[in-house]
Structures are given as structure tokens and as C-alpha cells.
Amino acid sequence: MTEEDSTECVDVVVVGGGLSGLSSAYHLSKRDSSCRILVLEAKGRVGGRTETVPLQGAGGQDVWDLGGMWVGRTQLHILQLLQELGLQTYPQYTSGHAVMQLGSARVAKYRSDSGIPNLPLHSLIDLQLFIWKVERMRKLVPPGDPGRCLHAREWDSMTVETFKQKNLWTQAAKDSVDVACSIVYGVDASRISLLYYLYYTSCAGGLFPLIETTKGAGQELKIKGGAQQVCELIVKKVGRQNVWLNQPVTHITQRADGVTVTTAGGRTVQAQRVICSIPPHLAGRIAYSPPLPMERDHLTQNMPVGHTIKYVVTYRRAFWREKDFNGAVVAYDRTSDKDGCDTGPIQIAYDNTSSNGNPALVAFMCANYAKQWASRSADQRKAAVLRKFAEYFGEEAKDPLDFAEKDWGMEPYNGGCPVNIMVPGLISSFIPALRRPCGRIHWAGTETASLWCGFMNGAVQSGIRAAVEVLSATSPQLLTEDDRQELVAVPQEVETPAKEAHRKKSKKVASVLVGAGLVVGTSLAVYYYIKA
Template identity: 45%
Template sequence: MAEKRDQECDVVVVGAGLSGLTAAYRIQQNVPGCKVLVVEAKDRIGGRTMTVEMQGAHGPDSWDLGGQWVSSSQHHVLWLLEELGIEHYPQFNSGKRLLQAGKEFGITEHHDSIPSLPLLSLVDLNRFITNLDSVAKYVPSDEPWTAVKADEYDNMTLEQLVESSTWTTVARDTIETGWQVVSGLRLREISALSYMFYLSSSGGLEKLVETAVGSAQELRIKGGSQGISHQLAERIDISNILLSEPVVAIDQSQPEKVKVHTQSGKHFTCKHIIVAAPPHCTGSIQYLPDQPTRRIRLTTSMHPGHLFKFVATYKKAFWREAGYSGEIVCNGSCATVPGCNKAPIQYVLDATSSEGNPALVGFIGNPSLWGQVSVDTRKAAILNHLADFFGDAAKKPIDFMEKDWALEPYNGGCPVSLMTPGAMANWDTIRTPHGRIHWAGTETATQWMGYLNGAVQAGLRAADEVTLELRPQHQRGSQSSEAAEEVGGGLLRALDGRKGQKETTCRGYEGSLIWTMGKLAVVAALVGFAMRKAWLAGGKINLPL
């Protein structure tokens, strides 16, 4: 029988990542009997999550090469995990942490959240973090363009802000390293306002970079994060998900319906459509009528991050046996590979699975350069660099896998797309429907944008928008604003309202990335007064510290 090339349904969702699948699942919950089709350009589901099977000490096991962490402060994704019956467990962070702060510094270790940096650099870093968090607190995550001095911050790069707000080169290098791990972007690539919005949506820099309670790297998902998408696909019905079908055109020229065209020649007619693709990817679709000019300007001004991730599995967790947490932060050791100015490792954590298979997970610094060397050369450099910190045992993994997200089809980067200077003026269009087209994806979130939680929140919001539109006209017309917020039983409003509540977790210890300076009050009190006087007097200290 010939494959049917023209299909009708109620809703089409473009993108089978976490946001799109959450939207499809929630619509089916909100509107029983609603026919939803999910159309995905890739040959797999999961979007920016990717769980792979590797050989471990006790046999095959699962590890994540894409987004993987969740947190007790991320209420939307925690709701979904509970809904699907998926368990999570704490990120291991007990033991000594390792740091190499630059080519001129050796490897240092410490037990608490205060790293072994020069004193002035510690104070400098603490001052920057404290001041930026205090400003970001007043940047509305739903309307960041309305913040005080929004235009001023939107017209400068984050690099310019860091240069004007810090004294020491070590503090600047540490900020650069931390931000690259969080976003995959360099300081010069985004606006200062975009950075502040990112902090606002998560609750501050401390939450972004730590493994502590309520922080971004607090919890891991049993079986891997891509399992969330597979569970959603089963609930939606896998037959309603079409893979390897890139959407090339969305036509709203006819009243009361939308026509969706794919590269293979399939056509779908629906009442509403949700586009749950990264903003920079939505521009490859032809729209009739075209998108508003301001939204086009926004999406073309959002750059995707470039993360290069690796996982190495081992027979034993030798780092734990030696009293280390597995955490490494490095922003400057010398490379031994021609053409690469720094050794590859930027950040590493313990990745031992829930089944007890030891592993390390890490991110490569300067991925554009390291991506140009051969796979074998890069692997050897990574393992040799790990050995600098943990000894020769690190050179002998059972298995090793890597993922350059810049090469991922229909993504071209990971984990998030953020705004260049001047783009925030058009940010109000990021969630505004275009006719019968609604927008999802983690970039459209107001809480934990750029994370799995942001993807889930955006999917829930888009589903609620479509649910309201699918109701009979006389019901839609009689909805008060309060009643409209109760669509889907008020789930989204309830989850959004939990932001800022005290986080709870099953573990009693805390950990952090070693550049977090939230607990430097004592040091700052001793040294900060003199430095503050110099700063207020207009002096700027460019110390090689």
C-alpha cells in the first residue's frame, strides 16, 4: 500500500525534543480525543538530550552526551519525572576538588567551596558575582527588556561588562571558563542583558554553577535524560511521531487551517501548530505569511552555544579512592597538540552511574580548535590531561565516547541560543503566537531557560495556549483572564508559582563548582574595604593574579 502523503489532524508539533513532546503529551491530556502529530527532522527523538550505551565495569550501562542534570529547584521537570515514574539520584560531589587557574599556576586542591586562588582574585570574583546577582534579581525573566538600564546592558557584550567590573586576570579567566561550560558561548558573543536574564531565570549564578542543593548540577536521571522523551513518546503513541521529516514550509494563507509541508513531500493540514525547535533553526522554514520582521531579527540574533562533551568509563573510581570528588576546573594548562593553545579539559565531574559503574564526564575548552584535530589525537590529549590531575589510571578507560554538538544535524550547537547585543529589543516576540503558530523550546522559557526544565515549562505553556484555542468559540469568548490561567487544571501556574520556594533533597551534603564565591564574606570583609576605596576612587587594578 502506498504511504499516505496528505494527512489531517488537530495539532502538528514540529520537533520531538523534550519541549515538543511535553506539549503534545499535555494537549492530549487537556483535550481528550485530540489528534496530535509530531514531526521531527532528525532520525531520533530527544532533541538536545542524547543517552548512549557504553561498556562499564559491571557491563553495559547508560550515560548522557547531551543535557543531563536536573535540580530540586526545577519544579516543571520534576513534575514530569514524577508523572512518568522516572527516578533521579544525587550528583556525587564529596571529596577534594581540583583547579588549575592558568598556565602560570599549578594544580591546586581544596575541600570546600572556596578555591585556591590568589587572595585579590578571590575578592574580585566574589565582588563580581555578588554585584551581578543583585542586578539580575531585578531583571524580570518574563519581560527582561523592561529592566532598569536594559538598553545600556543590551548594548554591551558580557566581555565588556566583565572587563569593566573586575580587577584581576584570574577572575576574568575564571568567569570566562564558567560561562563557557554553562552556555557554550564566549563572553564576547552575547549581550550583558542576555546574561542577566539567564541569571534571573535560574535564580542567580550560584545556582547555575553549583552541584549543591537547588543548583543546576544537583541531580541526575536514572537511565539517562533521553529516557524522558522515550517515555513521553510511548504515552503519545509512537505512531503519531514521524522521524526524518524536516519541515520546509508552514502555510496559513487559508482561513481556519494550517498546511505543513515536509522535505519528503508530505503534507499535513491542522488547526494549530507548535514549533518547538531552537530559534536559529526556525528561520530555515518558509512561512506564509512571513513571520513579523521583529521576530526574524530576534531569531537571527540568537547564537547557539558550542559544547563538546566526553564520557570515559573505568574499572574503578580511583579518584574517589584517593579522596577526590572527581571535579576539575581548568582554564589554562598548556597543550601539547599543534594548533591548540590550551589543553582540552575545561570541566569534569564524577559520572558514576546509578548502577555503580565508575565514569567521568567532561567538557572540552576551545571546541572549535579541538574539533579540527583527529579523533584519536583528541582522545589521547583528553586522557593525558585527566592523568595530570588523577594519575596514570585515567589513561586506561574501559570505554570512551564524545559528542561535538556543533555537528549535530538540525541543532548546530548546544545547550542554548542566546542574544547578541541589541537583540533584547525584540525579545517580546519570542513567545507571541504568529497566527495559528505557537512557539516552544527552552529558549522561550521564563524559568531555567536553557535547561531541561525550561524545555518542559515552554512545552506546558504552548500546550495551554493551543488548548484554549481548541475550545469551542463560545467557551473561549466567555473565559475570564483568571479562568484562562486555569487551563489544564492550573498546572502551569502552580509550577511557575513554586519558584523561590526552599528546595529539599535526599542528601545532606553540599558541593559546588570551585569558582563559586558565595561564601567569601569573611575574606571580603578583611580585604574588601581597601579595594572598594580604590575602586570607588576610579582606579582599576589590572593585576596578573
């Protein structure tokens, strides 16, 4: 019998060597040092949707993230893990003007610290009224169980696009929502259930923490040395011999006394429990015996993954900072027909200067825009991105030190990024199957999180929760009270500087609305008085 034909026997198999799967393995090893754990990763690397690569910087070679990269101070699971691993964070650069190009060809700039984007007054009012409505609605959606929302069937029957068209009337405001959907979910508003949109927002504790870079928001901090090292350091903790690379799982067979896991390479592993931590659409491609319940099977067939292409561009100088720009861009440039695409190549961008001070910018093209640009050559995409940066920040942008792109739609055993979304009708009928174990199979992955779903924090939280489920079934005496809380964890409404800043912004807009109402009312009164 050859090594390839041999059968390995362990206690728990973890399918997927990303942040959620490795968090499960790490938590199990901490709670029960005698537990035999084996992680099976399909790729030739660990990290899942994180990937850190070396590039040439102004001060020599440095590293940048081509996948997940941000954390925030309210994301307690990932911050605790970073502390345990000895990793540090540094703030996203936000000082100076941001750039906005929405609703027209005009490129506008505004002070990020003002909290008010440079939109026409009527568009700003339109957008603020929409935000207020979303915030009221999302508070009615329990992040632990969105199907319990009293309006679940109504809101799950429509898309964000339908809701947007009913509640917005200016193009710039509609563009703002479109860009936010594209970058947060990687898909267009026409594909997302409104209930899922509200649920996802609730998992982050609000709309502003979800989309902003201010203190307390999801894009507040970056990890020194890159995000992929989180997974690499966990591998050292659980033992490299317990993580097998290049082993995509093809079959999972359950029996009364255990589980058999088979890989495409012909490896067979016997275990007591399995934690499946890969994205839902990939979990649906595994052959299960006996078949999974209909609810779980239907769920995985209706959670498409987003499409994101990410760019990192390094420079000799942070010339945008010298011009009082912070590198932030929000754009929906429909005037651009470069290379035959309907929109410009950048939907959002940020300053991406490394912790070592090497200047860089990062940009994203997402959803249908990414689909269009993906059909162009790499040289065309590079030229288009540099042209846009030059339009926003000056001609120096056309002379980078280094340039890297990552099309996550082409990544084997991911097939997309940043998250799998839910289509209309899915939550109200099938949401319990998202986390509910199927016999001896437990489900992890950031899509299953109740805290910061879709983010690295969600991956860690879901991994811990799945590990706790396994321990509850095998060694309940090892569980702590904190472990038990993970089974019912929901986000707390934490007051953050981001929320406070937007509360002030809301008051400003409200003042504008009141002032506009007084002007209109007074004008009408004068008009009718004169007419009378």
C-alpha cells in the first residue's frame, strides 16, 4: 500500500486553510491539546481570501495585500487573534481631500474629516434620507437570525436595486449606492436581497462602520506585515504536519460512528467530525453521502460569489499627500469608454502606504465592471488604472515603481471575492441551514458569521463558533462561558467616532432640509400674498 492509498485517522478534519478554518483548528488545539486535527487545503498556500505579496517600494522590497487587508477596533475577534500572534496594526491614512466622481464627468474633492461628500445639495439630501431609512430598517433585522424579522418575507422578496429605485430620485445618490454595493459585496444591487443587505449591515453594527475608514469603522486599520501572515502563524501553532496543501476535498461520507473525507489526490482521512470552512458555492461542489438536507443544498446553490479585481501600485513619493489628497476615490465614471468598457477602471481607491512608509495606492474594480475589464488584457487594465490615478492626482501617477493586480474571479478554489451573497427569497426560507450542522459536518466561513459577516473578523468568529460546536458534541466539559457565548453572539451597538461624525453630518443635512423648507414655504407665502 502506497502513502497515497493510506488512510489517516484523526479526531477532526477541517476543510479549508483560510482564516476561518485555521481559526477553528487553533481554537480546538487551545481547548484540547490531545485533539488530533488535520487541515485540508485545496491550494498550494494557506490564507484563503488573504494574500500578501512582495513588491518594489521606494525604500526597497516591501509587502502588500492583494486580498483582505482591513480590521477595525470594534472587530474584537480578529484583534484578539492578532494580539495572541504578536501582530500589530497601523491606521489607514485619511488626512486630506478625497476624490468623488458620481453622476457626471466632473471630478470633485472634499475634506474627509467633514463627513459630507461633495454632491449637489439635492443629491446629498436624497442620499441622507436613504441612509436614515436603511438605518431604521436594519435595526429590525436580528443579525443572529434575520428570518425572524417581522418584515422578512416582504424585504426578502425585493432586490436592493428595486428598493433603490423606489427611494432615490437623483442619479448621484443612486451611483453612491451602486458603488457601495459593488465594493462591499462584489455584485450589483440587482442581485442582492434587500433583507440580506440589511442583515449584512446589522452584522457590522450599522451602515457607516461597514463602509468607512474612520475610527471604529471596518476599514480603520491595516496589519503590519500583511494579513496572510495571520494564517501562516496559526499553521506554526497547530503544526505544519497537520496542514496538507494541494488537497481539494471531493467527497465526505458520514457513518454512524464517523466521517470519511476523500481528496482529489486520492488521500483518505477518517475522523469523528468535519468543519467545512470553504465558501458556500465551493462547499456545494463536494459530493456528500448521504446527501445533505434539501435546505442546505438549496442554500449553497443560491449564494453566488462576488467578483473583485484589486490593484496595488507603488511609487517613489506619496505625491497625492503632497497635494493634500488622502488617496481615497469613489467613482462611477460612465463617461469613460476607454477600451470599450461602460465605466472607468476604478470604483474605489485608497492610500496604501505600507507600515514601513513605502508609498502606494490601492484600487478596486468590482461586480459587472470587473467582468467587463477582465475581458481586456492586463496591459490595458494597467494603463487604464494609471490614467485614472493621473486624472485624480497628477501625471506622476503614470510612473509607478511596481504594479500588481489580482483577479479573484480567476483564483482557483475561490472563484470570486469578497463574499458570497444571498439572492431574494433565500433568507426567509432557508437561512437556518446556513449554520446548522448536518450530522457530523459543521459549517464555518465568514458568510456564516453574525459579527462582521464578510470581513476577516467574521471568518475568525465563525471558526471559533464551529470549533465550539464540535467541543459541545465531543468534550463539553472543556468549554468556557466565553465559548458558550459564541454560539449566540450578536453585534452590540457600539458608539464609535464614525457614528458620531455621521450623527453630526445628519444634523447638518437636517438643518439644510429645515432651511430649505423655510425658504420654500416663505416664498410660496409671499407668492400667494402678492397674487391675492
